[in-house]
Amino acid sequence: MAQAFDASAQQSLLTARAEEALALAKRLGADAAEVGASVDQGLGVSVRLGEVETVELSRDQGIAVTLYVGQRKGSASSTDASSVSIQAVVEKALAIARYTGEDPASGLADPALMATELPDLKVHHPWALTTDEAIELALACEQAGRDVEGIYQSDGASLSSGEGVRVYANSHGFLGTQKGSRHSLSCMLIAQDAAGMQRDYDYTSARDPQALRDPAEVGREAATRTLRRLGAKRPPTGTFPVLFDPSLAGGLIGHLLGGLAGGALYRQASFLCDRLGTPLFPDWFSLEERPMEIGATASSPFDGEGVQTRNNRFIDQGAIASYMLSSYSARRLGMQTTGNAGGARNVRLNAPLQSRDSLLQEMGRGIWVTELMGQGVNGVTGDYSRGAAGFWVENGKVQYPVEEFTIAGNLERMFAGLVGVGDDTDTRGSVHTGSWLIDAMTVAGD
Amino acid sequence: MTAYKSDVDTAAAILLTPGGLDLDALETGLDYAMGAGIDYADLYFQRTWQEGWVLEDGEVKEASYNIDGGVGVRSLAGEKTGFAYSNQITADALIDTGRTAAGIVRSGKRLPGQVVHSVSALSRYVGVDPLAGLSADEKVAMLQQADRVARAADPSISQVSASLSGTYEVVLVRASDGTLAADIRPLVRFNVSVIAVKNGRRERGSAGGGGRYSMARLRDENVAEQYAKEAVRQALVNLEAIDAPAGQMPVVLASGWPGILLHEAVGHGLEGDFNRKGSSAFAGQMGQRVAAKGVTVVDDATLADCRGSMSVDDEGTPGQYTPLIEDGILTGYMQDKLNARLMGMAPTGNARRESFAHLPMPRMTNTVMLAGQDEPSDIIKSVKRGIYAVSFGGGQVDITSGKFVFSASEAYLIEDGKVTAPVKGATLIGNGPEAMGRVSMIGHDMALDTGIGVCGKEGQGVPVGVGQPTLKLDELTVGGTQS
Numbered sequence: 001m002a003q004a005f006d007a008s009a010q011q012s013l014l015t016a017r018a019e020e021a022l023a024l025a026k027r028l029g030a031d032a033a034e035v036g037a038s039v040d041q042g043l044g045v046s047v048r049l050g051e052v053e054t055v056e057l058s059r060d061q062g063i064a065v066t067l068y069v070g071q072r073k074g075s076a077s078s079t080d081a082s083s084v085s086i087q088a089v090v091e092k093a094l095a096i097a098r099y100t101g102e103d104p105a106s107g108l109a110d111p112a113l114m115a116t117e118l119p120d121l122k123v124h125h126p127w128a129l130t131t132d133e134a135i136e137l138a139l140a141c142e143q144a145g146r147d148v149e150g151i152y153q154s155d156g157a158s159l160s161s162g163e164g165v166r167v168y169a170n171s172h173g174f175l176g177t178q179k180g181s182r183h184s185l186s187c188m189l190i191a192q193d194a195a196g197m198q199r200d201y202d203y204t205s206a207r208d209p210q211a212l213r214d215p216a217e218v219g220r221e222a223a224t225r226t227l228r229r230l231g232a233k234r235p236p237t238g239t240f241p242v243l244f245d246p247s248l249a250g251g252l253i254g255h256l257l258g259g260l261a262g263g264a265l266y267r268q269a270s271f272l273c274d275r276l277g278t279p280l281f282p283d284w285f286s287l288e289e290r291p292m293e294i295g296a297t298a299s300s301p302f303d304g305e306g307v308q309t310r311n312n313r314f315i316d317q318g319a320i321a322s323y324m325l326s327s328y329s330a331r332r333l334g335m336q337t338t339g340n341a342g343g344a345r346n347v348r349l350n351a352p353l354q355s356r357d358s359l360l361q362e363m364g365r366g367i368w369v370t371e372l373m374g375q376g377v378n379g380v381t382g383d384y385s386r387g388a389a390g391f392w393v394e395n396g397k398v399q400y401p402v403e404e405f406t407i408a409g410n411l412e413r414m415f416a417g418l419v420g421v422g423d424d425t426d427t428r429g430s431v432h433t434g435s436w437l438i439d440a441m442t443v444a445g446d
Numbered sequence: 447m448t449a450y451k452s453d454v455d456t457a458a459a460i461l462l463t464p465g466g467l468d469l470d471a472l473e474t475g476l477d478y479a480m481g482a483g484i485d486y487a488d489l490y491f492q493r494t495w496q497e498g499w500v501l502e503d504g505e506v507k508e509a510s511y512n513i514d515g516g517v518g519v520r521s522l523a524g525e526k527t528g529f530a531y532s533n534q535i536t537a538d539a540l541i542d543t544g545r546t547a548a549g550i551v552r553s554g555k556r557l558p559g560q561v562v563h564s565v566s567a568l569s570r571y572v573g574v575d576p577l578a579g580l581s582a583d584e585k586v587a588m589l590q591q592a593d594r595v596a597r598a599a600d601p602s603i604s605q606v607s608a609s610l611s612g613t614y615e616v617v618l619v620r621a622s623d624g625t626l627a628a629d630i631r632p633l634v635r636f637n638v639s640v641i642a643v644k645n646g647r648r649e650r651g652s653a654g655g656g657g658r659y660s661m662a663r664l665r666d667e668n669v670a671e672q673y674a675k676e677a678v679r680q681a682l683v684n685l686e687a688i689d690a691p692a693g694q695m696p697v698v699l700a701s702g703w704p705g706i707l708l709h710e711a712v713g714h715g716l717e718g719d720f721n722r723k724g725s726s727a728f729a730g731q732m733g734q735r736v737a738a739k740g741v742t743v744v745d746d747a748t749l750a751d752c753r754g755s756m757s758v759d760d761e762g763t764p765g766q767y768t769p770l771i772e773d774g775i776l777t778g779y780m781q782d783k784l785n786a787r788l789m790g791m792a793p794t795g796n797a798r799r800e801s802f803a804h805l806p807m808p809r810m811t812n813t814v815m816l817a818g819q820d821e822p823s824d825i826i827k828s829v830k831r832g833i834y835a836v837s838f839g840g841g842q843v844d845i846t847s848g849k850f851v852f853s854a855s856e857a858y859l860i861e862d863g864k865v866t867a868p869v870k871g872a873t874l875i876g877n878g879p880e881a882m883g884r885v886s887m888i889g890h891d892m893a894l895d896t897g898i899g900v901c902g903k904e905g906q907g908v909p910v911g912v913g914q915p916t917l918k919l920d921e922l923t924v925g926g927t928q929s
Contacts, residue, residue, distance in 0.1 A: 048723070054527040055550050060803060061533065075510040079533045085513070092511045099582040101505030131549070155725050155846075190725055190846055197727065199846040229847075237693040237929050267502070268605050268641050268648060374851035375840035376873035376925070380641065380650045385690075385873040385925040387842070387851030404849055406873050406925025408692065442927040444692035444875075 005041045007124065007179045010165045014039060015177060017081050018169040021065050024090045026171065030067035030097075032108050034170035034305070037063040037081060042162025043131065047138045049154055050146075055131055058162070065089050069097045073106045105331035108305065111172040113327075113337065115302035115309070122295045124179035125208035126163045134159045137185060137215050145189045145219030150227050153190035155199060157219065160184055161209070174306035183209045187222040193230045200225035200371075205428045207295060225370075228391075232401035235392055235445040241366035241419070242407055242441045243359055243393070246426035248372055249436035253287065255411055256280075257344050258379050260314055260322075262329020271382030271411060272320065279319045280415050284351055287315040291345035298430035304342030312338050347431040353423035359437045361396035362420060367443060368393055369407060382411035405445035414438050453573060453757075454564055457618040457628035461491040461515075465535040472620045474537070476559055478544025479521045480622050483554020486522040486783070487547070488621035488761065491515075491535060492802040497577050498611040501589035504597075518802035521547040522784060523554070531803045560624035567764035570748055570755040571658035573630030576612045579660030585610055588670045592638050595674035602685065603678055604648075605641035608670070610634075612661050619762035623783075627762030633657070633753065633909060635897065636664050638673040642681035651681025652855075655896025657751045680837065680856050683868045690857065690872035690926025696832035697874060697922040698825055698860065703837060703895040705912030708743055709813050710841040710850040711878040712736070714903070716770050716778070717796070718785035718808040720845050727848030727879060728776065736776045737882035740818050743771040745780055747795055747811035753897040754812035754911035761797040761806055768794045770813075771882075782808045800906035810901060812911035818888025822916040825887045827863040833924050834858045834865050835874070848878040873925040881919055889916030 018035040025033035039061040046053045063086065064077035074097030076089045142157035163181040168174075186203035202221040204213040244252060256272075264270035272280075281287075291309035293299050303309050305327055313321045325333070326341035360368065373387035385408035392399045422434030458469055472489060479487035493515035500508040516533035517540065528550030532539035580588070592608040612634040619627045637654030653676035655669060664670075699707060712728070720726035728736060737743070747756045747765030756765040761783050770778050781789070782797030785808055798809035826834065834857065841852030853873045859866045894913035901910040 048525075052526050052550070054529060054805065056527075056529040056805070057546050058531070058803065073508060075508070076512070077510070078513040079515065080513065088513070089511075096509040096511060096582075099506065099586055100509055101507055103505060103507045106507065153724055155723065196848065197725070197846045199725065199844070234923075239929060267607070268643070269650065273648070373842045373844065373849065373875070374853050374873050375842070376851070376853035376871065378650070378871055380648055381870075383870055385853065385871065385927075387849065387873055387875040387925070389849070403847065404875055404877060404923065406692070406851075406875050406923060408690075408872065408925050408927045410927075442692045442925075442929050444694075444923050444925045444929070446694070 005163060007163060007165050010039050011177050011179060014165055014167040015175065017063060017086060018167050020083065021063065021086050021090055022169055022171055024087065025065065025067045028090060028094055029069065030094060031069055032171045033065065033067040034108060035063065035065050036168050038164060038166040040162055040164030042160060043129065043134055044158065044160040045131065045134045045138055046156050046158040047135060047142055048156035050139065050143065052135055053156060063089065065093050067093050067097060068107055071102045071104055071106050072097045072100045073103065074100060105328055108170050108172060109307045109327035109337055113307045114172055114174040115176060115306060117308060118176060118301050121292065121299040121301065123207050123299050124163065125181045127161045127183055127209040129161050134161065141185055141187050141215035141219040143219065144216035145187050145223040148220060148223035150191050151189050151223050152192045155188035155190060157187040168302065168306055170306055176302040176306055178300060181207050183212060185212060185215055185218055187219045189222045189226045191226045191230055195231065198226060198229040200229060207297065229401050232389065232403040235367055235402040235405050235443055237445050238443055239440050240443050241363045242438050243363055243366065243368040244436045244438065245370045246422065246424055246434050248369060249433045250426060250429060250431040251372065252436060253347060253431050253433060255377055256415065257324060260324045262323060262325035262333060264379060265323060266329050266332035269380050271380060275320050276323060277319060280412065281315055281318040281418055283318040285315060285318055285418060286313060286350035287347065288313040288350065289344045289347050293346045296346045298345040300345060303339045307337055307339045307341065309339045309345060345430065349421065349433055351421045353434060354420055356422050356424050356435055359420050359422055359435055360393055363393055363437055364396055365394050367402060368398065384409050384411055384414065405443055407441045407443055409441040414441065453628040453630055454626060456630060457616050460616045461493055461535060461618050467535065467537060471537060475540030475544055476620060476622055478541050479519050479547050480557060480559060481521065481548030482556050483523050483551035484521045484548050485557060486622055488520050488619060490518045490760065490802050491618040493616050495577060495614045498609060499585050499589060501593055501608045504593050506586050506589055514801065516802045517543065519543040519547045520805065521550055523551040525788060526550050527805065529805050559622045562626050563624045565625055565627035565758055565762050565764060567758050570757045570765055571632065571751045574632050574660050575614045576632035576634045576660045577614055579662035580665060584665060585661065588665055592670040592674040595671045596638060596640050596678050599675055599678040600642065600682060602642040602644040603640050604643045608638045610636050610661065617760065619760065621762060625762040627758045629756065629758050632659055634659065634661050634664055636669045636673060638677040640677045640681050642685055644685050647685055649681050649684035651677040651679065651684060653677040653680065654898050657753050657897045658755055659751050683856060687868040687870045689928045690869035691924055692926045692929040694921050694923050696829045697919045697924065698829060698832065698834045699917045700836040701889060701891045701893040701914060701916045703912065704835055705813065705815060705895060705914035706838050706841050706852055708815055708914060709810060709901065709910065709912050710843040710852055711876065711881050712743060712771065713810045713813045714843050715845045715848065715878055716780060718779045718781040718789060721779050722785045722789050726845045731776050734776055735774050736879055737771050737774040738885040739774045740888050741771055741774050741882060741885050742816040743813065744769050744816065745796065745810055745813050749812050749911065752812050752894065752911045753899065753909045754810065756795065756811055759795045759797045760799045763793045763795040763797060765811065766795040780808045780810060782806055798908045800908060804906050807903060809903060809908055810910050812913065814913040815915065817890045817892035817915045820887045820889050822889040822891050825889055825916050825918050826860060826865060828887060828918065829860040830862060832860045834860050843878065849875065850878055851875045869926065875923045875925060881922060884920045885917060886920045887918035891915050
């Protein structure tokens with residue numbers, strides 16, 4: 001890293017700031033308060049056509065205070081964590097709490113639930129990377145992609161490396177801190193034929209730089225993904241099975257979790273209202289989170305309210321086994337928090353896996369979708385309609401690329417129609433899954 | 447329209463004075479950013495005050511306030527960009543960030559800075575603090591009014607949420623080409639979202655709007671009542687919606703917010719950076735036909751008080767009216783200084799950045815298709831079987847292949863020239879240049895959207911506006927479930 005970043009010193013500094021804010025909130029009359037503070041520093045470089053395009057040094061910090069006066073709540077935040085600013089933030093949050101309404105469900109999480117097990121989950125792996133080294137890696141990545149025959153233009157390669165510290169403290173006396181890092185390398189390339197240009201990309205991302213894939217492999221994969229799109233046609237309109245690529249299957253899990261989120265449920269804005277305990281997937285499918293996994297993307301021993309995280313099983317043998325709740329949404333629903341303030345952490349599925357070829361065989365005739373576009377998912381009804389690109393499949397064999405079509409259905413029916421899960425697991429994000437084969441969706445094309 | 451120059455003094459007092467700086471002190475900062483081999487540098491100072499109030503269950507349960515600010519320093523050498531930022535606006539921070547940004551190249555000639563000149567530009571909005579326009583009690587009262595109106599409008603309404611948000615933003619730009627410019631940008635928005643439940647079906651409706659003015663104007667225009675009623679109307683329509691058809695058919699887009707089609711189908715593809723890099727489906731087509739005759743599209747930062755308007759852009763270039771497509775012919779790109787210089791063109795006032803901590807890029811402001819001659823009712827009558835799309839959620843484009851999508855949140859069937867049953871939200875997909883060639887009728891009813899758009903590009907969000915008249919596309923793919 002070009003700038004020095006002393007994570008331990010930052011941790012002490014943020015801890016002191018958070019304690020200062022809590023003390024101030026109490027002194028000025030708040031009955032309860034919570035503070036989140038963070039600082040992140042990073043280096044980003046991008047190259048294009050063998051030349052450096054940007055070198056960016058980032059350093060972001062922030063402090064956010066939420067306080068309660070009785071059952072009234074006020075929040076304020078700033079990117080300036082100086083004492084003067086903390087005073088202003090606390091005063092503003094208090095001023096706001098004078099105008100918000102009484103909310104019986106508001107307040108900190110139950111003190112008995114505060115995390116007491118706070119192991120080091122090994123998510124901090126700083127990278128002593130100079131700007132020149134970062135540029136070399138990005139150049140190597142792009143060059144490997146451009147060396148592949150048929151690549152005609154490049155949108156460049158980027159490397160980013162960052163680390164940071166976050167602190168969460170509340171007036172129950174809970175204080176949690178975590179140091180973390182994230183490094184990634186990506187490449188986007190362009191190919192052309194008589195019908196026009198196509199682009200695609202690949203990336204690698206990890207908390208530990210040792211876990212990043214070889215830059216040249218990322219560049220070559222970006223080239224392969226780009227070239228295979230040339231000559232795309234439009235698929236026929238009709239009802240067909242659809243195979244979702246792993247990263248897109250992760251998106252389907254995202255829609256599922258969105259429907260299980262307490263905030264959507266108590267607002268009656270979820271397609272999964274009142275469905276706890278009922279079947280949603282085939283019985284061979286289970287889904288859980290593992291927040292304490294060592295070194296994983298979203299590992300944390302405490303949630304956004306200081307509550308001890310735990311291995312929640314959201315889907316058990318096909319049925320909805322748990323919602324995803326914070327203490328606020330839990331109170332609104334008359335339930336207990338599931339330690340999910342801030343979302344799910346390290347989502348893993350439990351299902352028999354098969355190869356992608358075997359899924360294609362099972363599909364027979366249909367579409368293998370490798371890209372989705374737009375936001376056509378209605379979380380209230382589960383109605384699903386999105387733009388897509390991918391490959392037409394006949395007799396279990398990939399025939400030709402397809403584009404400019406939509407796939408549509410309803411999430412509930414899609415989940416019930418899950419036929420199989422691939423062993424091609426994508427481990428880059430917080431949700432790990434392989435491809436998903438869905439039995440039938442409406443395709444609108446030619 | 448007020449004269450503009452006084453904004454510089456106001457901005458300097460807000461941004462520089464607290465850290466012990468003044469306008470003269472910026473010369474030193476620029477000197478560091480204009481290191482050896484650097485041919486352009488700029489300092490971008492920004493401070494924002496942001497406030498949001500949220501009502502749920504008839505009560506304002508959440509409100510938040512955020513203060514953000516700092517300086518971003520950028521050094522350019524040919525196509526290279528060095529960038530650093532700090533949330534301290536002090537002499538030390540300027541030196542540190544300047545040195546870091548200039549480190550992009552390490553050798554070359556040291557260029558002298560140009561003589562400073564204050565950019566003169568017309569104000570496209572009044573530089574007020576929009577948050578101060580209403581008292582806290584008045585803000586709460588507006589939200590409660592929206593709740594009452596929505597619940598009274600129909601017994602099927604089970605949930606109402608309403609939000610009021612505002613940002614007061616002050617920016618100052620000082621660049622090595624002599625530019626000294628400032629802008630004071632208010633931005634407010636009011637939103638209502640409802641859930642209607644009837645016969646076991648649950649649907650959402652939402653409406654909102656705003657612009658670059660004080661929160662007081664939202665109250666004076668009674669938007670709480672207006673948007674509450676509109677959200678309820680949309681939810682009730684959706685309760686009756688049948689499955690949408692799947693396949694290719696004529697699509698009529700209503701005036702106003704459906705202009706998001708332009709934003710996705712052509713707007714992004716005409717941003718200077720994509721064309722300089724040759725990655726846009728529109729690259730190299732200047733002067734050629736890219737849309738049907740009669741189609742004229744402009745990017746207009748000068749519209750009074752609009753959400754996407756800018757008196758000066760984030761590089762200090764005055765906001766402009768930029769024709770992009772005239773009578774179907776491609777006539778202009780949207781440019782920032784970097785891409786304009788590299789393409790031998792003039793900047794068009796389209797440089798925008800999410801904040802001081804982000805690099806500027808060519809971005810849209812308010813993207814508008816101008817009115818045509820057709821009677822909107824004739825446009826509907828001309829369709830035997832198709833879709834009439836009135837409101838949309840989001841959209842997206844792949845600028846390289848030209849494929850774009852946008853998702854309807856309120857749409858109807860057209861059967862034998864009449865608007866009939868509402869259909870469930872469906873995604874529409876097309877190819878930008880092809881879709882623009884299939885525009886066959888253009889209404890005389892040009893309308894701007896109500897002020898709700900946020901455009902995302904490379905992870906940066908900026909407020910934008912769109913507008914268009916009622917429009918007919920002879921063929922577009924509709925992504926329903928009824929094949």
